[in-house]
Amino acid sequence: MLCQECNQRDATVHFTKIINQEKTEYHLCDACARDTGDFMMKGNAGGFSFHNLLSGLLGFEQTGMPGFGAPGQQGQASAPVRCETCGLGYQQFVQVGRFGCADCYKHFSGKLEPMLRRIHGGATTHTGKFPRRTGGVIKLRQQLARLRQDMQEKISLEQFEEAAVIRDRIREMEGQIEQGGM
Amino acid sequence: MAVQDFLHDASRWMREDGPHSDIVISTRIRIARNLSDLPFPILMNDSQAEEITRRVADAVFSPEFQEKSGGSYEIIPLMNVPHVDRQALVEKYLISSSLVEHARRSAVALRDDEAVSIMINEEDHLRLQVLMPGLQLGAAWELATTIDDLLEAKLNYAFDEKYGYLTACPTNVGTGIRASVMLHLPALVVTQQINRVLSALGQVGLVVRGVHGEGTDAVGNLFQLSNQITLGQSEEEIIQSLESVARKIIEHEQQARQFLMEENREVIEDRIARSFGILAYARRLDSRESMQRLSDVRLGIDLGVIKGVSQNILKELMVMTQPAFMQKYSGTELAPGERDWRRADLVRERLRMDQGHI
Ligand SMILES: [Zn+2]
Ligand SMILES: [Zn+2]
Numbered sequence: 228m229l230c231q232e233c234n235q236r237d238a239t240v241h242f243t244k245i246i247n248q249e250k251t252e253y254h255l256c257d258a259c260a261r262d263t264g265d266f267m268m269k270g271n272a273g274g275f276s277f278h279n280l281l282s283g284l285l286g287f288e289q290t291g292m293p294g295f296g297a298p299g300q301q302g303q304a305s306a307p308v309r310c311e312t313c314g315l316g317y318q319q320f321v322q323v324g325r326f327g328c329a330d331c332y333k334h335f336s337g338k339l340e341p342m343l344r345r346i347h348g349g350a351t352t353h354t355g356k357f358p359r360r361t362g363g364v365i366k367l368r369q370q371l372a373r374l375r376q377d378m379q380e381k382i383s384l385e386q387f388e389e390a391a392v393i394r395d396r397i398r399e400m401e402g403q404i405e406q407g408g409m
Numbered sequence: 410m411a412v413q414d415f416l417h418d419a420s421r422w423m424r425e426d427g428p429h430s431d432i433v434i435s436t437r438i439r440i441a442r443n444l445s446d447l448p449f450p451i452l453m454n455d456s457q458a459e460e461i462t463r464r465v466a467d468a469v470f471s472p473e474f475q476e477k478s479g480g481s482y483e484i485i486p487l488m489n490v491p492h493v494d495r496q497a498l499v500e501k502y503l504i505s506s507s508l509v510e511h512a513r514r515s516a517v518a519l520r521d522d523e524a525v526s527i528m529i530n531e532e533d534h535l536r537l538q539v540l541m542p543g544l545q546l547g548a549a550w551e552l553a554t555t556i557d558d559l560l561e562a563k564l565n566y567a568f569d570e571k572y573g574y575l576t577a578c579p580t581n582v583g584t585g586i587r588a589s590v591m592l593h594l595p596a597l598v599v600t601q602q603i604n605r606v607l608s609a610l611g612q613v614g615l616v617v618r619g620v621h622g623e624g625t626d627a628v629g630n631l632f633q634l635s636n637q638i639t640l641g642q643s644e645e646e647i648i649q650s651l652e653s654v655a656r657k658i659i660e661h662e663q664q665a666r667q668f669l670m671e672e673n674r675e676v677i678e679d680r681i682a683r684s685f686g687i688l689a690y691a692r693r694l695d696s697r698e699s700m701q702r703l704s705d706v707r708l709g710i711d712l713g714v715i716k717g718v719s720q721n722i723l724k725e726l727m728v729m730t731q732p733a734f735m736q737k738y739s740g741t742e743l744a745p746g747e748r749d750w751r752r753a754d755l756v757r758e759r760l761r762m763d764q765g766h767i
Contacts, residue, residue, distance in 0.1 A: 228697055228728055229580060235745055236732050237621075237696045303601075306765065313449075315452065318720045324578060327451060328452065329575045331431070332569055334573055342579060347583070347638045347640035348638050350638065351571075351640065352571055353582075353584070353640060354643050355584040355647075358561050359558050359569050361561075368570070
């Protein structure tokens with residue numbers, strides 16, 4: 228089947244758009260499907276867009292759906308609307324579905340958690356690989372946080388000997404982190 | 410271009426077999442990485458794009474990388490590649506169509522056997538891809554993480570203690586990994602079990618889609634199974650769950666094939682033989698029909714009904730009958746109507762190379 232847009236390449240993307248119970252079928256090649264997505268993204272109404280699909284996902288929390296709300300209603304108004312590093316506005320991000328720089332994650336952090344939870348099946352924290360060269364200290368710090376928790380637990384259970392063992396390991400790791408230059 | 414020449418240049422994933430090659434066409438792992446001090450591609454200017462390409466080139470041509478990355482690499486700015494060859498790289502699955510869209514400033518570092526490609530200035534600064542034949546998720550991840558480490562030795566990645574590797578799109582954040590396997594499942598489709606088998610996947614954070622076409626209408630019975638979630642699971646967990654689901658699907662497909670041969674042998678042999686005959690003699694083939702017939706022929710090879718034809722014919726022709734390769738084969742741009750005639754020529758030429766019989 229040929230792409231209905233360019234009539235040149237084979238259609239590889241097939242989807243059905245339903246608006247007000249009106250069904251429209253699309254059969255597009257990869258290139259035209261992408262163009263269609265980009266075209267729609269630039270604000271032409273009425274169309275289908277892959278980006279909008281994502282935007283729908285991102286914008287979900289804004290409508291205040293129960294269970295996905297931002298932490299506290301008043302927090303929503305005071306949340307930063309622009310990344311200070313790259314200048315990307317939060318609304319722009321919602322439209323495009325792409326961050327502008329690494330710091331966007333920091334500046335939009337208030338809005339990030341519910342969105343990540345929705346995309347990643349409830350998860351908000353990375354548990355995978357760390358960069359070898361720069362990540363060693365980060366990994367130690369995470370282990371340290373876990374050890375401190377364990378120590379508190381032992382103390383609350385009055386298992387002071389175990390707590391002391393953990394405390395020694397904590398000191399040792401703190402030393403390692405200092406040597407790591409952080 | 411003759412078919413021989415194409416096969417001479419074919420990527421390793423097309424030339425070689427891998428574990429479970431009768432059902433798993435290929436394994437692909439892609440990981441997304443960004444540099445910490447430059448804006449992501451949507452906001453970067455041309456000189457920043459050049460800067461990224463330069464830094465990646467420095468890393469790739471460093472002695473450590475050259476020594477440990479398993480091959481020799483070439484960095485190709487897409488600007489220097491003719492349109493039809495850019496598209497041919499997409500059709501071989503070596504680069505994404507998004508990289509081609511940004512050809513003005515994108516580049517790719519390609520290993521000589523084409524098992525590794527590092528896309529530069531795609532949606533993220535870096536998209537590292539490993540592509541292998543058959544089911545090789547563990548090996549592909551090993552290679553990907555090794556190359557990732559070699560790059561990270563020279564590049565400062567955008568990484569956050571809580572969120573992991575930071576990516577342009579929040580759907581990739583965390584591990585930045587997208588692992589996938591391409592499966593050929595003709596018997597599950599014929600026996601109408603495919604929906605039941607695939608619908609059980611959604612719950613475990615994996616997605617499946619038709620490679621050409623959608624859902625059960627997957628042209629050529631080819632399905633791509635991949636992870637959807639990149640945050641909150643380690644790379645090993647993601648790969649293990651993908652692997653175990655892939656193995657279950659393989660088992661179902663094998664049972665369905667056995668069922669066909671035991672209960673419906675004549676019907677399936679007739680279907681395979683007809684498709685073999687059409688591919689061997691037809692003068693005109695549209696892409697849909699050629700993929701469906703190829704799927705039948707490949708099943709025929711796997712079931713021992715067709716003898717003397719290479720298993721690889723499906724992968725080879727799946728790539729070679731795409732528009733850019735068709736154009737290279739013909740040596741001229743083709744109108745849509747012409748393409749179907751040339752496609753039939755190409756398929757016949759490839760089939761004649763083997764001494765196939767039933
Ligand atoms: Zn098109
Ligand atoms: Zn930013």
